[in-house]
Amino acid sequence: MHWSMTRLTFALGAALALSITAADARPVKWARGADALTLDPHSQNEGPTIAFSNQVYEALTTRDNANKLIPALAVSWKLADPTTWEFKLRQNVKFHNGDPFTADDVVFSYNRALQPTSDYKGYLAGVKEIVKVDDYTVQVKTTGPNPLVADNLTSVFIMSKKWSEANNTTKVQDFKNKEENFAVRNANGTGPFSLVSREPDVKTVLKRNDAYWGRGEVPLEITELTLVPIKQDATRVAALLSGEMDVVQDVPVQDIERLKNAPKMRVTEGPENRTIFFGFDVGSPELASSDVKGKNPFKDVRVREAVSLSLNRTAIQRVVMRGQAVPAGTIAPPFVNGYKKEFDANAGAADVAKAKSLMAAAGYPNGFSISLHCPNDRYLNDEAICQAAVGMMGQIGLKVNMISQSKSLHFPVLQNVKSDFYMLGWGVPTYDSDYIFSFLYHTREGTRGGWNATRYSNPEVDKLIQSLSSETDKPKRDATIAQIWDKLRPEHLYAAIHHQMLAHAMKNDIEVPVRPDNIIFFKQVAFKKS
């Protein structure tokens, strides 16, 4: 009969199609510890959201796996005049809905990212105006000479002006509105994957963008990418081991050995662009939580150095982090412009004898008591690190009272500068020391010093830091950076602990390297024949 012939043909066709595609391309399920908060690329500036946006949207520039700045939607850029950067845009690029990508979209997207409700305006600090020169040339005008404009743009994603206007999402989500913004659950970008469906906290399905401009340059073998958030560590690892997931991006430290020994699994490891450290209040006349009355022991650099010397970072690396950390001597991760290898030399071992003598010389041979503020759900094993450090600091007489709380409670304490002694972790998305100086060492005023809870304020250093934003001569700028580090490092304003490491786990026909910014570019995945 005629319908059974049709069925037979379908079945044969399907079998043929499957047999051709099975070896070279397949869907991939990607598990993370947290979901992307929103699909709006200008709304929430946080890790999992940016990592997800990078699959669907693109920016003018990006970084390759060796952290070098490379072209993405812009093919080249140069200084047209001291306060104008000119970008030449890539041609023949289309958004997922077919709209062509032009300079209008760049102007629109940057203005959208500058709105008050956008969380991405920090990346466009110092930008005065964005001007369209022609369909494929855009000029970014800054208030003063700014050497880092291209570096800062790697996370400012480009949306389609036409699509945004048609769907009433020209403004970023404002929490005062009663209605949901269209961009929260819909996406239209130029990236290698396009959105199929979004169920927040359940799964988000993407499919391969066959018209992607970079199709020949990257393998792009994944046909369908599904992001599945699985909050519980054990369940996430179980889902990988049972075969339900293909890639787990956030691997808990205690499961790394187990996954390395599991059959048909691969684990990749690498350093993250983030340092974990302790901060001291060096500005208050007296410390609220200490038993030393009338003066502030942390004002004395000998005390601060003693604390740093008492920390056995190798032990923390081995016992608390199970090898997933790199002992640090300064709060600059290794990829940052301005980092020197000598910063981390001799960071591993503690020198308790020297620490004790420094404490005695400063006038505290029996130590003193102090409270340490610590988050318990932000960094890898943050509470455990603090706990270990408390024991180590006890050796030099410090009786530390640990106050460990959720990040929602811990970070406001730092924002309100109400801590004597605290733990903080700092990532550097611009890969430049200026980012560290501006937020952590500069006096707390205006747009700078937002995370400097040490109350350190040195006008001379402030001037040097400010000069970095407008110095476009690279050797001169690098020399200033070295000068600032030479001034700041001996002050021991922060006691660095370690640079964090990341690990990803996956089925062994996939290989995904660890990037310091913890982003996986799935377009680069080529399936291995195992």
Next chain:
Amino acid sequence: MIAYILRSLAQAVMVMLAVALLAFSMFRFVGDPVANMVGQEASVKEREELAERLGLNKPFPIQFANYVTDMARGEFGMSYRQGRPVADLLRERAPATIELAFLSSLFALVFGIALGVYAAINRRGILANLAMSISLIGVSLPTFLIGIGMIYLFAVELRWLPSFGRGDVVRLGWWSTGLLTESGRKSLIMPVLTLGLFQMTLIMRLVRAEMLEALRTDYVKFARARGIPERAISFRHALRNTMIPVVTIAGLQFGAVIAFAIVTETVFQWPGLGALFIQAVQYVDIPVMAAYLMFVAFVFVVVNLAVDLIYFAVDPRLRGTTVAAK
């Protein structure tokens, strides 16, 4: 009867208002939502602007009054975390939790009563004592441990069941159910067992104790003397009279079900209200937290009202002397 119901409803509204007030006053101590809503780079000025826009700087009585009036109009506000209306979130996630809670309670009731009766009738049987001992495991091991243990056994080692999630769900209007698809049913097994195990233990032991008590009463002795079959005595007479305490306990246990549902949903990545609440707490998503607490208060009030009505239906001794409401 009608007056009784009306009085219960008035009490219910009072309870909900009290919960709202308590919950709201606690929110000032759970942390700063602005810290979670902005990235590292946000300046001090930007944070203050956002706090102003969210209305966090207004005095407490005004914030509370605004909140109650919005709730009465059915506006639950926007989730800080997801940027979506809270009412939509509740509607999306409620079916998952309700299905889980209902099925686990059903499992606990059915098996609890059956095993309890069996254990009461065969007091000295080996099987009965075995069931009693094993049930202790259900009560003494924490829910998350049971859940994770089952995942590793059934999902990783045996690969019989999925390790997380609801599987494929079928939408019926605004409801979504996992009972109509095979993957949905498979996904339900472990969470329902995890959540139902401790309830079942309690009900089983309670039924057994009450049954043993009931089987010693005079009216049972007279029934036996009359020659009524043992089966009829156990199920039609003795069991019915044990149901009052069981129903009371089951109603009260519902609180525990909601509470442990949070743990179960987190372990199994079950997209229900419990998981939503935990994420809201960690993110300081105040609108979601407030809405969830109001929902829980509402559930309690409804359950207790239902329990009171079931008393009338189940115990024949009460029906004869209907209490006239004053």
